[in-house]
Amino acid sequence: MKEGDMEFLTEIAQFEASVDMEKEYRIGWSWRHVRIWPATLSRLFKDGYLDNVFRSNSFTGYKLTEKAKALISTQKQETSTETQSVVPLNLSDDLFRDIIGHEDIKDLLKATLLAEKPVHVMLTGPPALAKTLFLWDIEQIFGKQAIWLVGSATSKAGLWDLVAEREPKILLIDEMDKMNAVDMAALLTMMEGGRLVRAKRGRELDINNPLKVIAASNRLEKLSPELRSRFAIRRLNPYNRSEFLTVVKGVLVSKEGLSDDLAEEIARKLDGRSQDVRDAIRIARLAPQVGVDKTISLLLGGEKNAN
Ligand SMILES: Nc1ncnc2c1ncn2[C@@H]1O[C@H](COP(=O)(O)OP(=O)(O)OP(=O)(O)O)[C@@H](O)[C@H]1O
Ligand SMILES: [Mg+2]
Incomplete structure (x- = not known):
């Protein structure tokens, strides 16, 4: 078992406990539900920790095996007998390992994650950076202690209640x-540890548990000045030529499974x-069918120097 796999299994167990596996998830859950990379899931499957209960072109459904459940429950007993001191967040060197470059952003985020009091960070800049x-x-290391939101799809319950x-x-x-x-x-209120005037009973935020916010956005114009002021706004600049080469090579090899040469x-x-x-990435996915040159001209059109 690889380091970190136990955390994945625990997260999956928490997910399975939070849903109705008999009804809603009869065909299993997919990597999107548990937010774990498909490659990791297929490794856990190979090692016998996951059952593949359903497979189609677009959906691979998994659930935990008895072997995994047994392992999780022994692990739980062990940790509960240990003294339950507050474990300081341990940022391993693995954090952000799959991100190529951006060293200063990595350092900034690590510092904010380790800081006792909150500093909120917003990453902004053009697409695909x-x-x-x-x-x-970050979500991977915080697990259940993180809430992930996409601005365009905020939950009905509302952010505050969540x-x-x-x-x-x-x-x-x-x-x-x-x-x-x-x-x-x-x-706005949460980021300053404030109280919501109209919060329902039992819906007050715990001021002893100050919240850190890490956000991403292409554009800043839509954000009010007071919201912007609450963030350390960190711009990611487009890659220069040599950075682009390094990032593309890295992503194609590690995520798309291409050979170094291709x-x-x-x-x-x-x-x-x-x-x-x-x-x-698009080119890498189509090239096996028609070749690199043809794919590039199909996707990007025409000659290299055409207007
Ligand atoms: N420095 C990098 N290291 C690793 N992968 C990268 C890097 N830059 C871009 N990518 C890859 O590019 C793709 C887009 O990345 P991502 O979705 O994080 O971009 P984004 O900045 O959130 O873009 P958008 O503003 O459009 O949402 C992903 O497949 C990602 O793996
Ligand atoms: Mg994005």
Whole structure:
């Protein structure tokens, strides 16, 4: 079992406990439900910790095996007999390992995660610069202590109630600029550890558990000045040529499973033609069918120097 797998299993167990596995999840849950990379899940499957209860082109449904459940329950007994001191957050070198470059952002985020009192950070900048990936990685280490929100799809219950109920340590908000006005207003108060005037009984936030917010957004214009003021706003700049080459090669090899040579070829041929890592990913996915050159011209059109 690889380091960290136990945490994955515990998270999955928590998920399974929170839903009706007999009814709603009869065909199992997918990586999207548990927010664990498909590659990790297939490893856990190979090792006998997951059952593959359903498989179609678009959906692979898993559930925990008895072997995994047994392991989790022994682990639980062990930890409950240990002294329950507050474990300081241990940021391993693995955190952000899948993100290439952006060293200063990594340092900034690690510092804020370790800080005792909250500093909120907003990552902003053009598409495909790994902003969402940063939030994702943070969610992986915080597990249940994190709440993940996408601004355009805030839950019906409302942000305030969600936070009051789950008492997360960290709130991760992607596409912050699309968040609705009510939630934005709640956020303003929360970020300063304030009280909501009209909070329902039992819905007050615990001021001893100050919340950190890490957000991502393409645009800042939609955000009110007072909200912007509550964040350390960190801009991610587009990759320069050599960064783009490194990132593309890295992503194509590690995430798309390409050989070094093919990744190198695609990165080199895209040089000067695209700044978008997602272009490279699309090319990598189509190239096996029609070849790299043809795919590039199909996707990006025409000649290298055409207007
Ligand atoms: N520095 C990087 N390291 C690893 N992967 C990267 C990097 N930059 C981009 N990518 C890859 O590019 C794709 C887009 O990344 P991501 O979704 O995090 O971008 P984003 O900044 O959130 O973009 P958007 O603003 O459009 O939401 C992902 O597949 C990601 O793996
Ligand atoms: Mg994103």
